[in-house]
Amino acid sequence: MITLIKLEITRALRNKKFMFFTVIYPSALFLVIAGTSDTTSLVPHTHLTMPLYYMVAMASFGSLTAVLMGNSERIAKERESGWVRQLRLTALPGRGYVVAKIASAAVATLPAIVVVFVVAAAVKDVRLDAAWQWLALTGAIWAGSLVFAALGVAIGYLASGDAVRPLTMIIYFGLSILGGLWSPTTSYPQWLQNISDYLPTHAYAALGQAIELGGAPHTKDIALLVGYLVLFAGAAAWLYRKDTRKA
Amino acid sequence: MPGAVVRLAQGCPAGTVTSVMPRPRPLTLPGRAALGEAWAMTATTAQSAPGTSAGSGRAEASASAPVVAFEKVNKSYGSMRAVADLDLTLHQGETVALLGPNGAGKSSTLDLLLGLRTPDSGLVRIFGTTPRQAIEGGRVGAMLQSGGLMEEVTVQELVRLACDLHPLAHPVRQVLEEAGITDIADRKVNKLSGGQEQRVRFALATAGASDLIVLDEPTTGMDVSSRQTFWAAMRAQARQGRTILFATHYLEEADEIADRVIVLHRGRVLADGTSAEIKAMAGARRISFELDEPADEAGLRALPHLTGIEISGRTVRMRSSDADATVHALYGLGVYPRGIEVAGLGLEQAFLTITDAATAEEAGR
Ligand SMILES: Nc1ncnc2c1ncn2[C@@H]1O[C@H](COP(=O)(O)OP(=O)(O)OP(=O)(O)O)[C@@H](O)[C@H]1O
Numbered sequence: 001m002i003t004l005i006k007l008e009i010t011r012a013l014r015n016k017k018f019m020f021f022t023v024i025y026p027s028a029l030f031l032v033i034a035g036t037s038d039t040t041s042l043v044p045h046t047h048l049t050m051p052l053y054y055m056v057a058m059a060s061f062g063s064l065t066a067v068l069m070g071n072s073e074r075i076a077k078e079r080e081s082g083w084v085r086q087l088r089l090t091a092l093p094g095r096g097y098v099v100a101k102i103a104s105a106a107v108a109t110l111p112a113i114v115v116v117f118v119v120a121a122a123v124k125d126v127r128l129d130a131a132w133q134w135l136a137l138t139g140a141i142w143a144g145s146l147v148f149a150a151l152g153v154a155i156g157y158l159a160s161g162d163a164v165r166p167l168t169m170i171i172y173f174g175l176s177i178l179g180g181l182w183s184p185t186t187s188y189p190q191w192l193q194n195i196s197d198y199l200p201t202h203a204y205a206a207l208g209q210a211i212e213l214g215g216a217p218h219t220k221d222i223a224l225l226v227g228y229l230v231l232f233a234g235a236a237a238w239l240y241r242k243d244t245r246k247a
Numbered sequence: 248m249p250g251a252v253v254r255l256a257q258g259c260p261a262g263t264v265t266s267v268m269p270r271p272r273p274l275t276l277p278g279r280a281a282l283g284e285a286w287a288m289t290a291t292t293a294q295s296a297p298g299t300s301a302g303s304g305r306a307e308a309s310a311s312a313p314v315v316a317f318e319k320v321n322k323s324y325g326s327m328r329a330v331a332d333l334d335l336t337l338h339q340g341e342t343v344a345l346l347g348p349n350g351a352g353k354s355s356t357l358d359l360l361l362g363l364r365t366p367d368s369g370l371v372r373i374f375g376t377t378p379r380q381a382i383e384g385g386r387v388g389a390m391l392q393s394g395g396l397m398e399e400v401t402v403q404e405l406v407r408l409a410c411d412l413h414p415l416a417h418p419v420r421q422v423l424e425e426a427g428i429t430d431i432a433d434r435k436v437n438k439l440s441g442g443q444e445q446r447v448r449f450a451l452a453t454a455g456a457s458d459l460i461v462l463d464e465p466t467t468g469m470d471v472s473s474r475q476t477f478w479a480a481m482r483a484q485a486r487q488g489r490t491i492l493f494a495t496h497y498l499e500e501a502d503e504i505a506d507r508v509i510v511l512h513r514g515r516v517l518a519d520g521t522s523a524e525i526k527a528m529a530g531a532r533r534i535s536f537e538l539d540e541p542a543d544e545a546g547l548r549a550l551p552h553l554t555g556i557e558i559s560g561r562t563v564r565m566r567s568s569d570a571d572a573t574v575h576a577l578y579g580l581g582v583y584p585r586g587i588e589v590a591g592l593g594l595e596q597a598f599l600t601i602t603d604a605a606t607a608e609e610a611g612r
């Protein structure tokens with residue numbers, strides 16, 4: 001089990017494309033979007049400056065990429081290739097495969113978050129009031145990514161072959177844009193904002209934003225995320241069992 | 248007991264006095280009733296008493312439960328009956344080939360055995376436990392027909408994973424060596440040739456001291472020399488007392504390594520015996536002729552190497568595993584056969600004959 005997790009991590013770290021999209025891409029995007037804006041003006045209807053807003057948004061985006069893309073496509077591919085079947089012929093417990101996938105995605109998530117923070121602090125002079133905020137931010141974004149890891153597993157067991165990538169992409173961009181990871185939702189029409197308020201990505205970014213303002217995350221956001229986690233994990237477990245039955 | 252003699256001569260090369268003395272098994276032909284007397288005489292080589300269990304050093308495996316037991320197992324995909332009422336028992340130390348054409352149900356049978364699929368009805372047991380329990384106990388190693396491998400890792404990393412997951416693992420180096428992949432240990436798994444990949448799969452199946460090794464068409468994609476090396480590795484496993492079950496399309500392959508061959512067709516067992524017996528059956532020749540006067544039945548039936556005989560008036564049709572000897576003896580009877588014809592009967596034809604009879608029987612019901 002530990003070997004499997006280690007090997008999955010090694011694989012993820014070796015995969016240059018994967019590392020580019022999870023680690024470099026969010027930081028680059030941060031520089032592009034926040035780079036041109038001035039560092040003091042506030043994002044409308046928030047108390048956050050542009051760099052602060054985008055730092056959390058991009059860290060969330062990076063970890064979303066790592067866990068969603070990493071899990072869904074790989075699981076679907078390995079289900080098809082027969083590797084999942086081969087693993088079922090070992091003493092590895094049935095859920096071991098999924099656990100290893102989530103664990104390795106979680107490890108790949110960490111650099112995605114930290115690199116965005118480092119770039120933000122170094123290039124855009126982002127400062128938080130207290131050191132605990134950095135830690136809390138990292139922890140919250142990291143823990144929150146679990147929701148999307150479960151979603152990734154569910155997609156991996158739901159779709160197969162050519163369908164995985166488009167499906168993942170639609171969900172990925174849909175959640176990123178509508179949830180306000182790329183631009184503040186306050187600029188959206190009201191009806192869209194109403195939808196956005198209930199998306200997991202919106203609640204996810206809100207966790208970090210609350211911490212940046214020196215407070216604790218809102219109960220509503222946490223409740224939403226827990227709800228989504230239960231939903232996605234339930235779906236993943238159900239799809240997993242269905243897949244195992246039909247071998 | 249001719250079967251056993253043949254087996255010894257083939258299965259155990261000179262000098263290897265193995266601890267594994269394959270249990271002599273009678274050749275059984277479930278379809279016999281349908282075939283009339285055509286195959287009936289094969290029984291002459293058969294009736295051996297159920298022998299004592301193979302003497303082997305692996306005490307834990309010689310418990311009373313057979314290695315593999317299928318009891319009235321059925322599996323359908325929609326209306327397609329892939330495995331039909333399958334009864335099968337494997338004993339410790341046997342090397343068994345599962346032979347059959349495409350779609351015969353070989354992979355389905357092995358999937359059921361390994362617990363990758365659940366039977367619609369019937370019972371599958373390995374060492375008296377469920378397949379999953381046997382796998383968790385490290386008693387089964389397996390290689391699938393379409394077994395994908397983890398990509399972006401090296402051969403050695405993958406084999407190490409298999410060893411780590413095996414409760415009774417061998418050292419990684421030994422596994423690499425036995426599978427003949429030491430020289431490609433540092434290569435990436437997704438950059439291997441088909442034959443090399445097969446050997447990596449074999450390494451995964453033999454990562455630990457499993458009592459039962461299951462292989463689905465293991466030599467697909469291998470060249471001749473790889474095949475030879477592969478079978479040498481296979482034999483080494485068999486010599487250690489393991490029970491081996493492998494699926495194949497090739498009679499030759501079954502012959503080279505198996506001491507028991509099970510012929511599967513449309514999910515049913517058509518024949519079950521030593522490779523020599525199956526080969527004789529497949530290689531049997533049909534002899535037909537007419538006699539001037541009514542036949543001396545007793546004399547004809549006593550001809551050597553007969554596997555079947557049909558006498559209607561003066562017309563005689565028979566089947567022989569050694570047509571030359573049979574014809575020679577026929578002349579020795581002092582009769583004058585007219586229009587004598589000797590025709591070969593390949594494996595494919597043997598299959599067809601049996602299945603047609605089986606289908607006819609089903610239709611007649
Ligand atoms: N997942 C499936 N869904 C529907 N039908 C299936 C499935 N798997 C196998 N079959 C059918 O069941 C029958 C037996 O297939 P199986 O794979 O067991 O044959 P096989 O003896 O292994 O053949 P081969 O030599 O080609 O590997 C075939 O007719 C096949 O088409």
Ligand SMILES: [Mg+2]
Pocket residue numbers: 353354355392463
């Ligand atoms: Mg097959």
